Amino acid sequence: MGAFVFAAQMVNFPVGPGTSGHLVGGALLTVVLGPAAASLVLTAILVLQALIFQDGGVLALGANVFNMALAGVAAAYLANRLWAHASRSVAIFAAGALSVMTSACLALGQLLISGVPMTGGVLWASLGLFLISAIMEGAITVAAVRAIERLNPAWITPQPATSRAVAAVAMAALVLVVGGTLIASAAPDGIQRLTMQGVDSVGWRARTMAGLVGIAMIFALCYLGGKLKSRRRSA
Amino acid sequence: MHHLVIDRWSRGSSSLHQRDPRAKLAALLVFLVVLSTTRPGAQWAFVAYAVLLILTANLARLPILGLASRAALVLPFSATFALLTWWSGDSLRALALAEKSFLSGTAALLLVGTTPLTGWTAALESWRVPRMLILVIQFVYRYLFVIAEQVQRMRWAALCRGPKQRGFRLAAGLVGVLFARSWQRADGIYHAMLARGFRGRFVPAPPAPFRSSDALFLSTCLAGCLAIRMLL
Numbered sequence: 423m424g425a426f427v428f429a430a431q432m433v434n435f436p437v438g439p440g441t442s443g444h445l446v447g448g449a450l451l452t453v454v455l456g457p458a459a460a461s462l463v464l465t466a467i468l469v470l471q472a473l474i475f476q477d478g479g480v481l482a483l484g485a486n487v488f489n490m491a492l493a494g495v496a497a498a499y500l501a502n503r504l505w506a507h508a509s510r511s512v513a514i515f516a517a518g519a520l521s522v523m524t525s526a527c528l529a530l531g532q533l534l535i536s537g538v539p540m541t542g543g544v545l546w547a548s549l550g551l552f553l554i555s556a557i558m559e560g561a562i563t564v565a566a567v568r569a570i571e572r573l574n575p576a577w578i579t580p581q582p583a584t585s586r587a588v589a590a591v592a593m594a595a596l597v598l599v600v601g602g603t604l605i606a607s608a609a610p611d612g613i614q615r616l617t618m619q620g621v622d623s624v625g626w627r628a629r630t631m632a633g634l635v636g637i638a639m640i641f642a643l644c645y646l647g648g649k650l651k652s653r654r655r656s657a
Numbered sequence: 658m659h660h661l662v663i664d665r666w667s668r669g670s671s672s673l674h675q676r677d678p679r680a681k682l683a684a685l686l687v688f689l690v691v692l693s694t695t696r697p698g699a700q701w702a703f704v705a706y707a708v709l710l711i712l713t714a715n716l717a718r719l720p721i722l723g724l725a726s727r728a729a730l731v732l733p734f735s736a737t738f739a740l741l742t743w744w745s746g747d748s749l750r751a752l753a754l755a756e757k758s759f760l761s762g763t764a765a766l767l768l769v770g771t772t773p774l775t776g777w778t779a780a781l782e783s784w785r786v787p788r789m790l791i792l793v794i795q796f797v798y799r800y801l802f803v804i805a806e807q808v809q810r811m812r813w814a815a816l817c818r819g820p821k822q823r824g825f826r827l828a829a830g831l832v833g834v835l836f837a838r839s840w841q842r843a844d845g846i847y848h849a850m851l852a853r854g855f856r857g858r859f860v861p862a863p864p865a866p867f868r869s870s871d872a873l874f875l876s877t878c879l880a881g882c883l884a885i886r887m888l889l
């Protein structure tokens with residue numbers, strides 16, 4: 423019964439970001455509702471989008487659910503938990519940016535694996551675009567969470583202090599992020615895997631590395647920001 | 658709004674509309690698997706798939722052009738990658754990529770265009786898809802339009818208050834307020850449902866028995882798909 427309260431309450435919300443400037447909204451959902459509910463809602467949205475709005479396509483549904491509803495939410499959750507003690511805004515910004523970036527890198531990796539050849543230039547260009555949208559998403563997530571907090575602070579799911587369980591989740595997510603581009607693309611989706619053929623194995627390793635470097639850069643940026651903030655606070 | 662069109666389509670009364678949702682869902686899955694495993698070189702197979710889909714749409718008495726234009730919404734996305742593939746010299750696979758995404762989109766539209774939402778979610782439920790997920794899907798769909806309208810109203814209101822005010826702060830505030838309102842609405846709806854005796858699931862009408870015509874439809878689809886895949 424308590425589970426259903428969840429369903430009824432969260433459902434209405436996700437439509438908003440979709441219409442106002444096509445925000446992915448995964449991080450916002452994660453921060454507000456918690457990771458489990460966020461995954462569920464995003465999966466539902468993706469199913470509806472694929473079937474009714476032809477957004478994303480039916481064939482890519484499995485990969486999309488993995489990239490956005492699972493990996494994206496995991497990245498957002500991890501970032502939010504890890505940096506919550508340093509500074510709330512940095513944590514939320516990192517959650518937004520990382521969730522988009524993780525999904526994007528996974529998607530690029532899967533595309534490479536399934537045989538869409540991309541030259542280095544194209545890859546860098548799309549990574550740049552994703553970086554910009556990641557930063558936008560991070561910023562707007564922070565602003566939206568602030569606005570929600572102003573309206574009623576009780577709505578934001580409280581983030582308990584970092585515990586050992588979180589460390590385990592953090593490790594898992596780290597593995598996911600680091601190995602994600604490679605591992606996830608090895609098993610993106612049953613159907614996609616069937617069509618996989620002719621992977622040129624020389625170039626794509628280097629290119630996925632580019633994606634990893636991008637993620638690492640954001641991580642480092644957020645980490646430094648969090649450190650700076652917390653140091654200033656203790657001083 | 659085009660999703661309303663799909664709602665109208667799904668309330669038709671053709672023989673395809675009357676088939677069991679489970680049979681249609683299974684047929685869609687078969688089609689998707691067969692389609693995605695087709696070799697890029699087998700161009701005639703794609704033509705045959707298209708003919709199959711057109712025949713089905715005819716059976717359902719859905720407008721072919723409307724169907725195709727809605728399915729084409731998927732193209733901007735996949736065409737980007739198709740173009741990339743084209744530039745790298747693999748024109749055959751590029752063509753196959755675009756065709757596959759278009760055909761799969763059309764097939765999915767055929768399902769949702771001949772089956773009301775409650776039909777295909779009931780089919781999913783009978784296949785043991787988690788009930789939570791189905792509930793969320795149903796709720797998202799039901800309140801999508803309500804919330805979309807609310808967004809529109811809020812945008813107009815913001816415009817009226819000051820046309821110069823735009824961008825970031827406005828968008829963030831909009832999302833925040835929208836969240837607050839959705840939350841309150843959800844709360845109200847939930848309590849109203851409780852008051853009417855809701856116990857955590859919608860009780861659908863007992864599903865119609867899987868008739869022999871449904872089995873016939875499914876096996877025809879299966880045979881057609883497999884024949885195309887094997888022969889062409």
